[in-house]
Amino acid sequence: MRRYFGRKLLIYGLTFFVAVTVNWMIPRFMPGDPVASMVARANITQPAAVEAMRRYYSGLFGFDQPLWQQYLNFWAALFRGDFGLSIWLFPHPVSTVIGGAVPYTLALIVPSVLLSWVVGNRLGAYAARRKLLDNTVLPVGYVLTAMPYMWLAVLLAWALGVLAGVFPVAGGYSFSMRPNWSWTFLLDLLHHWTLPFLSLFLVALGGWAIGMRNMIIYELESDYSNYLAALGAPARLIRKYAFRNAVLPQITGLALQLGVLVAGALVTEIVFAYPGLGSLILKAIQNKDFFLLQGAFLFIVIGVLIANFIIDIVYVVVDPRTRAGMAGARA
Amino acid sequence: MSLRVSELKVYYRTLKGEVRALDGLSFGLADGEILGLVGESGCGKSTLGKSLIRLDGRMRHAGGTVVLDGEELPIADDRRMNDYRFHQVSLIPQYAMSALNPTRKIRRMVTELLRSRGVTLDTAELESRMSQVGLPREVLDRYPIELSGGMKQRMVMVVSTLLDPSLLIADEVTSALDVSTQKAVARALLGFRDSGYVKSMIFVTHDLALTHHIADTIMVMYAGRLAEKAPADVIVKAPRHPYTRLLLDSLPEVGVRHTDRRLTGIAGSPPSLLDPPAGCRFRDRCPIAGEECAEDPPVAEVAAGHYVACWKA
Numbered sequence: 001m002r003r004y005f006g007r008k009l010l011i012y013g014l015t016f017f018v019a020v021t022v023n024w025m026i027p028r029f030m031p032g033d034p035v036a037s038m039v040a041r042a043n044i045t046q047p048a049a050v051e052a053m054r055r056y057y058s059g060l061f062g063f064d065q066p067l068w069q070q071y072l073n074f075w076a077a078l079f080r081g082d083f084g085l086s087i088w089l090f091p092h093p094v095s096t097v098i099g100g101a102v103p104y105t106l107a108l109i110v111p112s113v114l115l116s117w118v119v120g121n122r123l124g125a126y127a128a129r130r131k132l133l134d135n136t137v138l139p140v141g142y143v144l145t146a147m148p149y150m151w152l153a154v155l156l157a158w159a160l161g162v163l164a165g166v167f168p169v170a171g172g173y174s175f176s177m178r179p180n181w182s183w184t185f186l187l188d189l190l191h192h193w194t195l196p197f198l199s200l201f202l203v204a205l206g207g208w209a210i211g212m213r214n215m216i217i218y219e220l221e222s223d224y225s226n227y228l229a230a231l232g233a234p235a236r237l238i239r240k241y242a243f244r245n246a247v248l249p250q251i252t253g254l255a256l257q258l259g260v261l262v263a264g265a266l267v268t269e270i271v272f273a274y275p276g277l278g279s280l281i282l283k284a285i286q287n288k289d290f291f292l293l294q295g296a297f298l299f300i301v302i303g304v305l306i307a308n309f310i311i312d313i314v315y316v317v318v319d320p321r322t323r324a325g326m327a328g329a330r331a
Numbered sequence: 332m333s334l335r336v337s338e339l340k341v342y343y344r345t346l347k348g349e350v351r352a353l354d355g356l357s358f359g360l361a362d363g364e365i366l367g368l369v370g371e372s373g374c375g376k377s378t379l380g381k382s383l384i385r386l387d388g389r390m391r392h393a394g395g396t397v398v399l400d401g402e403e404l405p406i407a408d409d410r411r412m413n414d415y416r417f418h419q420v421s422l423i424p425q426y427a428m429s430a431l432n433p434t435r436k437i438r439r440m441v442t443e444l445l446r447s448r449g450v451t452l453d454t455a456e457l458e459s460r461m462s463q464v465g466l467p468r469e470v471l472d473r474y475p476i477e478l479s480g481g482m483k484q485r486m487v488m489v490v491s492t493l494l495d496p497s498l499l500i501a502d503e504v505t506s507a508l509d510v511s512t513q514k515a516v517a518r519a520l521l522g523f524r525d526s527g528y529v530k531s532m533i534f535v536t537h538d539l540a541l542t543h544h545i546a547d548t549i550m551v552m553y554a555g556r557l558a559e560k561a562p563a564d565v566i567v568k569a570p571r572h573p574y575t576r577l578l579l580d581s582l583p584e585v586g587v588r589h590t591d592r593r594l595t596g597i598a599g600s601p602p603s604l605l606d607p608p609a610g611c612r613f614r615d616r617c618p619i620a621g622e623e624c625a626e627d628p629p630v631a632e633v634a635a636g637h638y639v640a641c642w643k644a
Contacts (some may be wrong), residue, residue, distance in 0.1 A: 142332075224429065232412075232413040248434075
């Protein structure tokens with residue numbers, strides 16, 4: 001067991017290292033010069049002053065050092081929890097900017113991923129044994145899962161926001177409000193949260209339902225199901241076993257899908273101008289804000305790695321066969 | 332008479348029509364009797380085994396009755412049949428190695444299965460039966476993946492017979508086992524009968540030699556019908572049906588060297604049961620077939636307990 005998790009941790013550590021390195025590289029290989037754009041923003045015409053500002057900003061962000069030095073500095077700063085200063089929202093530190101956006105993103109991703117997984121699995125399991133439900137769930141599931149996140153988001157915004165006028169189409173809360181802990185504000189938050197949540201939830205739902213339907217049908221035809229049926233076990237017991245065994249590949253699927261789901265959430269945020277990491281990343285790219293971009297990516301990488309690790313642990317708990325594999329010599 | 336099967340017809344629905352896998356089969360099985368059921372692949376022996384406990388979705392009960400201990404089994408009615416399964420009729424399936432849910436510990440699985448049938452698990456009884464087939468009690472706290480194939484097989488045997496069914500169907504239980512394990516399984520089955528865990532047993536197999544060791548009676552089937560049924564010794568030593576003779580001839584004998592002849596097997600293959608030919612179904616492959624074989628041969632009792640369906644017998 002310890003060996004297994006040791007190996008897992010090593011792999012996650014390696015992934016983290018590579019991800020951080022790539023993360024550091026991407027903005028630096030992007031075209032454009034952030035310092036030049038900051039200087040341009042200041043609207044100064046005197047060449048001497050421009051030169052002075054350029055030197056000041058370069059020194060401030062560490063761009064005057066050789067690349068390898070910048071890389072090492074980046075790691076050192078990372079361990080101090082220092083992501084640097086945002087260029088776009090200068091002089092706010094990146095950590096504060098991200099800290100403001102992360103709750104919105106988490107509030108979207110966590111419920112939509114978990115709920116779509118749970119509901120999709122239930123729906124698929126029901127569909128597997130009711131003809132009528134199967135004939136509806138399956139095609140609807142295929143349509144949903146084939147939809148790009150942002151497209152469904154646009155559709156929902158248009159139908160429920162613009163046409164029906166039931167939900168707001170942009171923002172995390174009404175522009176007329178300031179964040180506070182009152183019920184009115186929380187309700188307003190929820191109101192703005194509904195559409196982005198729905199678009200994420202619905203797209204993921206289809207995929208889980210289809211997967212579960214197929215797995216359940218497979219499990220219900222397996223030998224242990226037939227044996228139980230031959231011994232007269234009630235359908236309830238057989239379906240319970242089938243569901244439990246069919247959930248296992250779905251857990252693996254969740255781990256595999258996590259990255260895609262996060263990417264979908266980011267795009268959806270942009271559609272709804274939702275003030276989460278997705279919108280932040282878009283702004284960071286538009287403003288060549290290296291540090292903000294790095295910080296946001298890093299946060300996502302860490303989040304996905306942690307989620308994957310949790311799924312690994314869950315899998316070990318629910319499937320005895322993985323435990324047996326760990327006890328044995330080598331797989 | 333423990334089991335009485337009369338004119339049983341079970342057909343498979345296929346895209347091309349109905350396959351008459353069992354086409355009017357009648358036989359009886361006494362209390363305490365072990366019936367060996369032999370025949371080629373596709374002769375209907377597994378279909379018979381399934382028909383007695385659970386028809387699968389493609390099978391249709393087309394006629395005939397099955398009476399067990401004086402009660403007619405509602406084999407076509409899946410729901411009503413449930414009352415008889417496990418309690419009266421039980422099964423050791425062909426796929427015993429994969430018959431246990433891989434993600435449940437065996438104790439939990441057995442408990443849940445019994446509870447679902449309204450029985451509380453008697454652990455002492457279960458353990459004593461396990462030790463009878465050489466399974467240590469620790470097995471109960473393991474997952475099926477932690478057992479060897481032979482252990483899984485024996486575990487299934489114990490589970491299937493736990494409610495002392497009147498009739499046990501052992502479907503090709505020895506097919507996947509090596510010779511020494513086959514012997515242990517056969518001995519365990521005999522032990523179950525002798526301890527009274529099961530009253531009578533149908534032992535479905537294609538292994539005539541092994542059947543001879545454990546069965547009291549052997550029934551040879553051909554193309555969905557009975558060919559010959561007689562006490563095991565009679566079948567092996569004095570078979571009357573030409574098919575039985577050829578079947579025996581195609582078995583190798585230990586220690587016997589034939590310099591002048593090769594093992595032949597039976598030329599040809601069984602007729603399609605989609606649209607079986609009229610008359611004796613073995614006619615095309617039979618070395619002694621004659622004019623009268625164009626008529627269906629009736630099952631005749633040629634000696635006490637010896638039934639043959641052949642005009643020439």
